[in-house]
Amino acid sequence: MSENKITGNLFYFARGAANADVLRAAPAGKPEARLVERIRAGDREAFGEFYKRFAPTIHGIVLARVPRSEADDIVQNVFVAAYKNINAVRDPNNVGAWLAQIARNQSIEYFRARKPTEDLPEELREKDNRNHEASEILTIIRALPDAYRETLILRLVEGMTGAEIAERTGLTNDSVRVNLHRGMKMLREKIGAGEKR
Amino acid sequence: MNEDYLWDKTGGDPEIERLENALAAFRYRETAAPAVEAKVLPFKAKPARFQFFRFKYAAASLAFAALVFAVSLQFSSDETNVENESAQALKSEQIASIESGSGNRIESNVTNRNDSSGEKSGVSTIEKSNDLTAKTLKNRQRSSERQIVKIKTEISTNNRRSDAKLPTTKHADAPAKLTDEERFAYKQLMLALSVTGSKLQIVKDKAQSTDEKPIVKTAMKDGR
Numbered sequence: 001m002s003e004n005k006i007t008g009n010l011f012y013f014a015r016g017a018a019n020a021d022v023l024r025a026a027p028a029g030k031p032e033a034r035l036v037e038r039i040r041a042g043d044r045e046a047f048g049e050f051y052k053r054f055a056p057t058i059h060g061i062v063l064a065r066v067p068r069s070e071a072d073d074i075v076q077n078v079f080v081a082a083y084k085n086i087n088a089v090r091d092p093n094n095v096g097a098w099l100a101q102i103a104r105n106q107s108i109e110y111f112r113a114r115k116p117t118e119d120l121p122e123e124l125r126e127k128d129n130r131n132h133e134a135s136e137i138l139t140i141i142r143a144l145p146d147a148y149r150e151t152l153i154l155r156l157v158e159g160m161t162g163a164e165i166a167e168r169t170g171l172t173n174d175s176v177r178v179n180l181h182r183g184m185k186m187l188r189e190k191i192g193a194g195e196k197r
Numbered sequence: 198m199n200e201d202y203l204w205d206k207t208g209g210d211p212e213i214e215r216l217e218n219a220l221a222a223f224r225y226r227e228t229a230a231p232a233v234e235a236k237v238l239p240f241k242a243k244p245a246r247f248q249f250f251r252f253k254y255a256a257a258s259l260a261f262a263a264l265v266f267a268v269s270l271q272f273s274s275d276e277t278n279v280e281n282e283s284a285q286a287l288k289s290e291q292i293a294s295i296e297s298g299s300g301n302r303i304e305s306n307v308t309n310r311n312d313s314s315g316e317k318s319g320v321s322t323i324e325k326s327n328d329l330t331a332k333t334l335k336n337r338q339r340s341s342e343r344q345i346v347k348i349k350t351e352i353s354t355n356n357r358r359s360d361a362k363l364p365t366t367k368h369a370d371a372p373a374k375l376t377d378e379e380r381f382a383y384k385q386l387m388l389a390l391s392v393t394g395s396k397l398q399i400v401k402d403k404a405q406s407t408d409e410k411p412i413v414k415t416a417m418k419d420g421r
Contacts, residue, residue: 051231055228060225076231080231137216137220156213185198
């Protein structure tokens with residue numbers, strides 16, 4: 001799937017406006033909206049700030065789906081695609097949600113395109129054992145429903161607060177609060193069930 | 198579980214802190230932004246005139262259908278006029294031929310009678326022959342009138358039959374039979390009208406179905 005196809009389904013964000021000029025004329029309230037405007041104008045420095053602001057969020061969303069070793073590459077691909085299609089953003093104040101969807105699409109594309117994996121060599125398996133507990137917890141979190149696992153990874157792995165998660169992903173505070181509460185409850189039940197074994 | 202700590206890290210919760218410490222190994226490590234040499238793609242939003250184009254197409258189809266319908270009406274009215282004129286001409290010819298025929302017969306009889314009577318009959322004979330002639334004339338007039346009425350009824354029944362063959366023509370003076378070419382042209386016009394009507398319906402259905410589609414998915418509003 002090309003980058004344009006991945007973000008192509010997001011173009012309906014911009015269909016509500018009569019033309020692109022209306023999009024550009026939209027009031028930029030949030031800092032990210034101003035960043036979007038500057039990136040559209042070709043400001044590479046603005047893109048750097050944009051990357052720095054959203055990279056932890058995108059990393060968390062990608063990590064919820066793909067192996068850790070692939071997450072960094074996919075994060076880079078997400079931002080390259082976002083840069084090329086920045087003009088398709090309908091609401092610059094809500095660019096985080098748009099970016100998050102690109103990350104999810106790229107994660108899906110990774111599984112479609114990946115080759116059959118080989119077994120890890122012995123020495124690498126030993127290194128993984130140091131983070132054995134963390135890997136197990138991450139595996140349990142990845143098995144949770146989509147809404148819960150993303151929110152929990154952003155909170156527990158990336159260390160973001162609930163308000164930051166809501167701001168960066170375009171969710172409401174209430175949604176994030178519910179996801180955190182229910183996701184944590186489910187995680188505790190599964191960890192408890194795993195310890196009893 | 199401390200909900201406040203889960204939300205904004207205020208207070209403390211040992212269980213959550215333990216999970217945070219364990220999962221910190223997977224946290225994002227700051228890297229440089231990718232080198233984006235690719236150009237920012239221009240986005241062409243679909244203008245509103247797309248919808249206008251659809252309605253324009255529908256209006257053009259409607260106009261064409263109206264034109265075809267008007268032409269077919271004109272054609273059928275011309276047919277009717279021609280048929281009426283031909284029927285009238287036929288009737289008048291028939292009536293004229295019948296009347297002239299009976300008149301000639303009457304005249305010839307009168308002429309024959311007059312010739313055969315001669316001078317021997319005298320005045321009375323002449324008067325008698327005149328009486329006879331008048332009676333004969335009257336009888337023959339009556340018979341010719343009956344014949345005319347009979348012919349008129351025949352013409353009217355023929356016209357009714359021709360009306361039944363032409364489904365759309367409903368005129369008081371029914372037209373005569375159409376030629377093959379005229380009938381073929383009429384059928385072609387009716388076919389064109391029906392095709393245009395079905396296409397108009399398709400355009401109308403498409404316009405209605407497109408208007409009903411939601412523009413923005415509510416899922417994207419929630420970031421999903």
